[in-house]
Amino acid sequence: xxxxxxxxxxxxxxxxxxxxxxxxxxxxxxxxxxxxxxxxxxxxxxxxxxxxxxxxxxxxxxxxxxxxxxxxxxxxxxxxxxxxxxxxxxxxxxxxxxxxxxxxxxxxxxxxxxxxxxxxxxxxxxxxxxxxxxxxxx
Numbered sequence: 692x693x694x695x696x697x698x699x700x701x702x703x704x705x706x707x708x709x710x711x712x713x714x715x716x717x718x719x720x721x722x723x724x725x726x727x728x729x730x731x732x733x734x735x736x737x738x739x740x741x742x743x744x745x746x747x748x749x750x751x752x753x754x755x756x757x758x759x760x761x762x763x764x765x766x767x768x769x770x771x772x773x774x775x776x777x778x779x780x781x782x783x784x785x786x787x788x789x790x791x792x793x794x795x796x797x798x799x800x801x802x803x804x805x806x807x808x809x810x811x812x813x814x815x816x817x818x819x820x821x822x823x824x825x826x827x828x829x
Contacts, residue, residue, distance in 0.1 A: 705737035714779035722777040725766035736763040741802055752821040756812030785825040798822050
């Protein structure tokens, strides 16, 4: 999977299409906005989302199964208080939380059941794919 400017360009195109269609171009997706750890600039990632019954969402730092952690995961860790989500036409601030332990195992089983391609990512990387829960701030 390419990195750097190429990924940012692809994300801009995906985000633009998502916004232009009000989210219909990715009905199970969301746009995650973080602040770059080094640049301080806002960065947008188009991600597959997994809805939780309590109105929260899970996202996976898969980077398509590459060995390198996606930048948005690093950005979340650096500035967890500067994270926004867009779902459809709605934009709001969220609090990220890394899902761990038994809760992570349960979440992973559900993610793979809903999107089997995620299981294949484990065959191409040695890293544990982070699962992040996003909770809307009131």
